[in-house]
Amino acid sequence: MDIVDVPRFRRSLERTPALVERLFAPSERGLTVRSLAARFAAKEALVKAVGGPTGFRWHDIEIVTDEHGRPSFSLAGTSAARVISDGVAALHLSLSHDGDSACAFVVAEGPERTP
Template sequence: MIIGIGVDTVDIGRFERQIERTPRLLERLFTESERSLRLHSLAARFAAKEALIKALGGDAGLSWQDLALVRGEDRVPAFLPTAALVRVLGERGASMPHVSMTHDGGMATAFVVLETGVVPAPGDSLEAESEQDGA
């Protein structure tokens, strides 16, 4: 059963200007491996993190670092099961979120769906690796 849905859109040009004005935002918003990605991919990840917060109904004390995104074996994006994220999902009876990201025409959009289910233990392998290019 679906228990939360979130969507967010980011204007990539505005996102870029904000990063240029406040370079430390990169460290605050993204993990070390995420920071190596291109701007449009970062904007899509920021939209995904915002969409997850909306699907949860608030940040629940999660930091941006708790919401790391990776690419799985089939290049399907996924949230990394960090200890804090697993805790919050468990409190809500949710499984790991489904996420879809895209960027085109200067905009990045992400959609997140939460459904009931079992949450993996923190650090469980998703067979995911950090993406080096693309959304």
């Protein structure tokens, strides 16, 4: 899980406009600041769910929505390779924003393990 303070995130983007290109895939870049904050929270939550940032490239982690508005990950490059190498079989994503906060919850499923 990760939570982002939207006004603080907005200030970061205003101070450093290049962050948008560094953190987001081309399809995400035209979204509102609230939506970008939620997507950043999703990327951070994914990194936490898998166990650390090694191998992840922010713009290779894209949040897409299906025809019903349900969010999911579209991974490419070293980010996709990292998830596969860690044995992740499925990723589940929930996004939310309310007031000045945006948050994301990620569940990374792997193969069932026996004790």
